[in-house]
Amino acid sequence: DARVTQTPRHKVTEMGQEVTMRCQPILGHNTVFWYRQTMMQGLELLAYFRNRAPLDDSGMPKDRFSAEMPDATLATLKIQPSEPRDSAVYFCASGWASGGNTGELFFGEGSRLTVL
Amino acid sequence: QQQVKQSPQSLIVQKGGISIINCAYENTAFDYFPWYQQFPGKGPALLIAIRPDVSEKKEGRFTISFNKSAKQFSLHIMDSQPGDSATYFCAASMGNAGNMLTFGGGTRLMVKP
Numbered sequence: 001d002a003r004v005t006q007t008p009r010h011k012v013t014e015m016g017q018e019v020t021m022r023c024q025p026i027l028g029h030n031t032v033f034w035y036r037q038t039m040m041q042g043l044e045l046l047a048y049f050r051n052r053a054p055l056d057d058s059g060m061p062k063d064r065f066s067a068e069m070p071d072a073t074l075a076t077l078k079i080q081p082s083e084p085r086d087s088a089v090y091f092c093a094s095g096w097a098s099g100g101n102t103g104e105l106f107f108g109e110g111s112r113l114t115v116l
Numbered sequence: 117q118q119q120v121k122q123s124p125q126s127l128i129v130q131k132g133g134i135s136i137i138n139c140a141y142e143n144t145a146f147d148y149f150p151w152y153q154q155f156p157g158k159g160p161a162l163l164i165a166i167r168p169d170v171s172e173k174k175e176g177r178f179t180i181s182f183n184k185s186a187k188q189f190s191l192h193i194m195d196s197q198p199g200d201s202a203t204y205f206c207a208a209s210m211g212n213a214g215n216m217l218t219f220g221g222g223t224r225l226m227v228k229p
Contacts (some may be wrong), residue, residue: 004159031215031216033216033217035219042205042219042220042221042222043160043205043219043222045216045217045218048216055216056216091159091160093159095215096215097215103215104150104162104165104215105162105215105217106161107159107160107161108159109157109158109159110158110159
C-alpha cells in the first residue's frame with residue numbers, strides 16, 4: 001500500500017528552536033510538495049520539487065524556512081529559528097507529472113507543529 | 117494572493133439533503149479542477165476532478181458542475197450522509213505547472229443524522 005510518510009506526526013518545541021520535518025514520497029513519483037495548513041490560511045504552498053529540483057518556493061519565508069530533497073526518497077522542511085506563528089500542520093504530498101499532464105497529488109498525514 | 121475563492125466556509129446539512137460548495141477562480145490558464153476531501157487528522161485525498169472541456173462530471177453521489185465563462189465550479193453532494201462530514205477543498209492547476217495545486221480556503225461540512 002503506497003503512501004506518503006511524514007515524521008514526526010506531532011512536535012512541540014519552544015520558540016527559537018530548530019525544527020526539521022521529513023517526508024518519504026511514494027516511490028516513482030517525481031513531484032513533491034510542502035503545504036502548510038492553518039485555520040486562517042487554509043492550505044498554503046510552501047515548496048515544490050520536480051525531479052528533486054526546487055521549482056517554486058515563493059510561498060516560503062526564506063529567512064527561516066528551507067526545503068531540500070537530498071535524494072528521491074527524502075524531502076525535508078526545516079525551520080530555524082521557529083516562532084509561535086509557525087504553529088500549523090505541515091503536509092507533504094507527492095505525485096507524477098509529465099509534460100503538461102496533471103496528475104493526482106497524494107498527501108501524507110501531516111506533521112502537527114506547536115511552537116510555544 | 118488568493119487565486120481560488122471558496123464558499124461557504126462552513127455548511128450544515130441534514131442527512132439526505134444536498135450539499136453545495138462553490139469555487140471561483142481568476143486565472144484563465146487553469147485547466148484542471150480537482151476537489152479534495154479531508155477527514156480530521158488526515159491529509160486531503162482526491163475526491164473528483166474535472167477539466168474545462170466538459171460542463172459536468174458525476175461519480176456516484178458527487179457531481180462537479182463547471183462554468184467556464186463565469187470561471188466558477190461547484191461540488192454537489194447528493195443524499196448527503198454523516199460519513200460525508202469532512203473539510204472539502206477545491207483546487208486548480210495549470211498544465212505547464214505540472215500538478216502544482218492552488219487550493220481554495222476549504223469548507224467544513226457537517227451532515228446531521
